[in-house]
Amino acid sequence: MRLFRRPATDADERGSVSSWLVTSTFVMILGVGIAVDLTGQVHAQQHARDVAAQAARVGGQQLQGGAAIRGEGVRADPVQAVVAARNYLAAAGMSGTVSAPGGEVVLVRTDDIYETKFLSFIGLSNMPVSGEGEARIARAVGGTEQ
Template sequence: MRRLRRAFPAGDDRGTIAMYTVLFTPIVLMLAGLLVDGGLAIHARQRAADMAEQAARAGANQIDTDALRATGRPVLDPGRARAAACDLLGAFGTQVTASRCDADQEQVTVSVEITVKPQILGIVPGFGSFTLTSTETARPVTGGNGP
């Protein structure tokens, strides 16, 4: 009987899979972390912008009716506008880390800060929570062409 020779000598490829696993597992985890936590950051930024926009609009609704009747121009009551904007942000509770509401007779400006804790990259040293800030401005408008 004739012996067949093996195409690959025994022992030449031992441990190759283990080496690939050790090398590529951290890379795959980092990519998954960037995907998940990057999406989380984008969502948080949109949420911060939405909160700031809603609060600024709530403040811009606080028109001084006496000044409007006298001049025909929408003029804000700065104290009421600031209070309305900050009250709306207070309704969001702990989602808002910090906020600032400013108002004058022309416009309301609201800044919102949200802190996000990464879900996957948080296990890597140096990738702690990060802060996203959004600032929006609203002005009162009356009239228009629509119904």
């Protein structure tokens, strides 16, 4: 006796497209969410680095004029450099740390949080970002550092 397979009917296939559609839609939304939020984090990271670099530049412009005019060397005023860089950070809405060891360099580190748009649905509501910037005080004559 041979067993024959009965032909598939519409009743046997009922609901299979629905489960496939739900699963594939979820995967696509998750993929788009990852792309959007990781791109947003990269943008926030670049912004944090840019703010740190610009704050260091502003701090590095706070030179001790008297010593430079007398030819004793070029140094930043450490107190004014830190204040100027912190003011820049505050104006940019970013938190961070600033130091000017010895007046020869201004170091800035920024910290921020990127709030996710899509990934909060899976429990990842924010991603930390940070940036670092440095301005070195140098004297150049004829394009050559002295």
